[in-house]
Amino acid sequence: MQARLEDVTMRDMRERATRDSPLVIRGMTVAYDRKPAVFSVDATFRSGRITGIIGPNGAGKSTLLRAALGIVKPLAGQATFFGRTLAGSRDRVAYVPQRASVDWDFPARVVDVVAQGLYRRLGLLGRFGRDHEDMVMAALERVGMADFSARQIGQLSGGQQQRVFLARALAQDAMLYLLDEPFAGVDAATERAIIKVLKALRSEGRTVVAVHHDLSTVEEYFDDVLVMNVRKISDGPVGVAFTQEALDTAYGGRLERGMRDPQKTRA
Amino acid sequence: MNGEDFVTFSLTPLLIGSLAALSCALAGNFLVLRRQALVGDAISHVVLPGIVLAFLVTGTISTWPMLFGSAVAAVVAVVLIEAIRRFGRIEPGAAMGVVFTAMFAAGVLALEQSDTSGVHLDVEHALFGNLESLIWLDATGWASLVDPVALAGLPPELFRISLITVVIALCLAVFWRPLAISTFDEGFARTLGLPVRAIGLGIVIASALAAVAAFDAVGSIIVIAMFICPPAAARLMTNRLGAQVAWSVAFALIAATLGFTLAGSGPAWLGSENAVSAAGMIGTVAGVILACAALFGPARN
Numbered sequence: 001m002q003a004r005l006e007d008v009t010m011r012d013m014r015e016r017a018t019r020d021s022p023l024v025i026r027g028m029t030v031a032y033d034r035k036p037a038v039f040s041v042d043a044t045f046r047s048g049r050i051t052g053i054i055g056p057n058g059a060g061k062s063t064l065l066r067a068a069l070g071i072v073k074p075l076a077g078q079a080t081f082f083g084r085t086l087a088g089s090r091d092r093v094a095y096v097p098q099r100a101s102v103d104w105d106f107p108a109r110v111v112d113v114v115a116q117g118l119y120r121r122l123g124l125l126g127r128f129g130r131d132h133e134d135m136v137m138a139a140l141e142r143v144g145m146a147d148f149s150a151r152q153i154g155q156l157s158g159g160q161q162q163r164v165f166l167a168r169a170l171a172q173d174a175m176l177y178l179l180d181e182p183f184a185g186v187d188a189a190t191e192r193a194i195i196k197v198l199k200a201l202r203s204e205g206r207t208v209v210a211v212h213h214d215l216s217t218v219e220e221y222f223d224d225v226l227v228m229n230v231r232k233i234s235d236g237p238v239g240v241a242f243t244q245e246a247l248d249t250a251y252g253g254r255l256e257r258g259m260r261d262p263q264k265t266r267a
Numbered sequence: 268m269n270g271e272d273f274v275t276f277s278l279t280p281l282l283i284g285s286l287a288a289l290s291c292a293l294a295g296n297f298l299v300l301r302r303q304a305l306v307g308d309a310i311s312h313v314v315l316p317g318i319v320l321a322f323l324v325t326g327t328i329s330t331w332p333m334l335f336g337s338a339v340a341a342v343v344a345v346v347l348i349e350a351i352r353r354f355g356r357i358e359p360g361a362a363m364g365v366v367f368t369a370m371f372a373a374g375v376l377a378l379e380q381s382d383t384s385g386v387h388l389d390v391e392h393a394l395f396g397n398l399e400s401l402i403w404l405d406a407t408g409w410a411s412l413v414d415p416v417a418l419a420g421l422p423p424e425l426f427r428i429s430l431i432t433v434v435i436a437l438c439l440a441v442f443w444r445p446l447a448i449s450t451f452d453e454g455f456a457r458t459l460g461l462p463v464r465a466i467g468l469g470i471v472i473a474s475a476l477a478a479v480a481a482f483d484a485v486g487s488i489i490v491i492a493m494f495i496c497p498p499a500a501a502r503l504m505t506n507r508l509g510a511q512v513a514w515s516v517a518f519a520l521i522a523a524t525l526g527f528t529l530a531g532s533g534p535a536w537l538g539s540e541n542a543v544s545a546a547g548m549i550g551t552v553a554g555v556i557l558a559c560a561a562l563f564g565p566a567r568n
Contacts, residue, residue, distance in 0.1 A: 066454065069454075069457065069458050070457060070458075071454045071457050071458070087460065090458070090459065090460050093458065094458075095454070095455060095458040097452060097454045097455055101452070101454060102451060102452045103302075103451075106300065106450070106451045106508075107300075107502060107505065107506050107507055107508045107510075107511045107566075108447075108451065108506075108507065108508060109506065109507065112447075112507070112508070113451070116444075116447075116448050116451075116452070116455070119444055119445075119448060119459050119461075120459055120460070122444070124441060124442065124444060124445070125441065152506035152566075154506075154568070168455075
């Protein structure tokens with residue numbers, strides 16, 4: 001009797017954790033040309049934490065995020081945001097795509113891109129007023145790009161472009177931030193600026209999930225990790241899940257925890 | 268040319284040419300930014316079988332069947348291109364080339380075989396447009412603009428093109444934000460809940476409508492210049508999307524009016540008897556504008 005009661009309580013707690021989690025991924029499987037990129041990944045991301053998705057190139061890290069967000073169509077699996085479908089929680093979810101995924105030659109200024117983050121607030125024809133302008137400038141202020149607001153986006157450095165993308169997400173004022181390789185190809189100052197913003201988001205009670213591949217900074221940047229290579233290898237708090245064993249499995253024994261990603265050192 | 272002749276022989280072709288150039292330029296901005304300029308070319312060609320089919324079914328070349336036929340043809344073409352690309356394991360450019368040339372060829376064949384003697388529809392017209400013949404015979408001068416009897420004799424193409432231009436301009440104004448966001452960053456647009464596939468298809472359909480407008484004015488071959496030249500030149504003038512669209516409108520109007528005027532009067536100034544093709548001259552002027560923008564545009568980088 002006692003044991004059964006405990007069982008029920010445990011299950012109840014687990015269910016509640018799942019229900020309240022900003023993002024729960026179940027059985028996610030994605031294939032490109034019949035080759036699986038992500039295979040049956042389950043993950044529960046904890047509220048108010050910064051989680052890194054770690055793994056080698058081609059491990060399906062970005063694909064996992066994109067599938068959860070409905071940008072690519074999964075073969076199987078589903079993602080639940082704050083206990084609801086994505087459609088029911090779009091106002092609470094902000095996505096920062098890979099910088100290289102767009103054409104920075106597009107005719108737009110920095111403010112124009114950041115203002116895209118206000119679309120759900122503005123709608124088709126809502127007037128872009130003084131308060132919206134203030135929101136855009138406040139977001140740019142947070143990433144240290146206020147002085148560049150009128151600059152054409154093609155004239156920015158890679159790090160500045162990344163900060164503009166982050167500012168657009170900040171303008172969305174979401175509770176869950178999903179970032180795809182936010183530190184890829186950025187200068188050291190930008191990397192510091194971005195991690196500072198992410199930690200500030202955490203202290204405001206928001207949740208951050210970032211695809212990342214520089215192993216040397218994992219312990220410094222993240223509370224939790226999800227190590228994957230097509231399949232999930234381990235997940236949980238950095239101290240528990242970011243182990244040599246998990247990395248051996250993910251990278252085929254080629255890397256150590258303190259080592260920088262080979263791609264990054266080359267670049 | 269006196270006012271009377273101008274209203275009869277030049278006013279309606281000028282208006283039709285300008286509105287056609289305008290609607291092509293509006294749609295063309297997004298085709299060019301999405302690196303889909305060739306889709307514009309494909310659409311302008313597949314519009315022909317759509318129009319011929321609509322004619323064969325209804326027996327007229329009135330506005331609604333024509334618009335419907337070409338919109339359907341454009342959608343069929345896009346679906347075919349996607350299907351061939353996916354199942355034929357062919358690169359997108361080749362898939363596009365196969366579909367639009369085959370559909371255009373079928374359209375030319377159907378046009379040759381069908382009896383279009385009663386209407387203004389022949390291969391020549393399909394290829395090079397019909398601008399010089401879209402005159403207003405009922406006009407007797409500027410006063411005709413307020414004369415209901417004369418107005419009733421306006422070429423029906425003018426009504427069709429005005430309608431298309433208004434529809435495209437309205438859609439652009441209403442859907443400006445989704446268009447801009449999904450053109451710049453499709454993945455992000457999806458996370459906002461924007462229907463990016465529908466937006467892409469909407470651009471294709473708008474381009475098909477613009478191609479119908481241009482079909483009357485400059486024919487199927489030169490349309491691509493109207494889709495690409497004004498927006499591409501406009502991109503070299505500014506770094507803002509709104510300003511780019513405004514510049515493209517200005518360039519389209521300049522190309523149409525200057526091209527038509529030069530074609531009619533240019534040879535006479537040079538001492539030659541015959542006027543040259545208005546469609547050819549409009550396309551040429553559009554190309555020259557792009558060349559000038561490429562050489563002197565302030566946003567060339």
